[in-house]
Amino acid sequence: MARYRLESGSTPLHHQVYLDLSTALDEGEWRPGDRLPPERELARRYGCSLIPVRRALDELTREGRLERTRGRGTFVLHPRLEVEIGHSGSFADLMRMHGMDPDTRLITSRIEPSGEVVAAALALPPGTHTIYLERLRIADGEPLFLEQVYLPADRFTGLLDHDLERNSLYDLLAEQYGAVVVRAREAIEPVLLRAHEAHLLDQPSGRPALLVEGVAFGPESEPIEFTRSYIRGDRARLSFEGSILRPPRPGTGETDTP
Missing domain, CATH: 3.40.1410.10 (Chorismate lyase-like)
Structure with missing residues (x-):
């Protein structure tokens, strides 16, 4: 069952995922050095396909909040x-x-x-x-x-x-x-x-x-x-x-x- 229900409308799904993940990081749900759940698990969390999850993770990576490593997963970085x-x-x-x-x-x-x-x-x-x-x-x-x-x-x-x-x-x-x-x-x-x-x-x-x-x-x-x-x-x-x-x-x- 989805933890966070995405809403249809003018706000793209990937941006809704991005906003919720940003809030989770700000509130300490995952700490620096922690590995995020796999993409499929995050997709179940939001009740969506993999595409919005990947786009949200890409945006957080560009901001320097996450590091994505092939074969190892996605990790939370220390704030710059x-x-x-x-x-x-x-x-x-x-x-x-x-x-x-x-x-x-x-x-x-x-x-x-x-x-x-x-x-x-x-x-x-x-x-x-x-x-x-x-x-x-x-x-x-x-x-x-x-x-x-x-x-x-x-x-x-x-x-x-x-x-x-x-x-x-x-x-x-x-x-x-x-x-x-x-x-x-x-x-x-x-x-x-x-x-x-x-x-x-x-x-x-x-x-x-x-x-x-x-x-x-x-x-x-x-x-x-x-x-x-x-x-x-x-x-x-x-x-x-x-x-x-x-x-x-x-x-x-x-x-x-x-």
């Missing part, structure tokens, strides 16, 4: 974290805002010569020594972000002697070296995780992720830090909010309001 581009708070602040327990694990810390990309980003001659840090950002015991950070070694002598797991890097740069980050320029692109990054993020190699490359600048527009951050595509999404400026109206010098 909303990460605002240009967020001025620390990773720990962001995770606590989402009610999660943050942690940082230092994977690598060393001095190495800069390649062309890093040198250009930091306005250094190629081959100049840089500090390289690789830090894994963890929330509730699950790896979410992998940061690969490059800093001019001459400017930050002794940085590697500090605790880079429990201390904020930006706080250390400001308090110990007088290097205050005031702005950043960032670029975002989708990538497929290579074996190294996938292993640290506990993901299969080739899994989609977001790569954020950025340069942080001081008050005199001097580059302080170049960073590559790999963000799990199944656990976070990026958002941006900005002002819309329209060109002045001819002859007035005034802009239209949006």
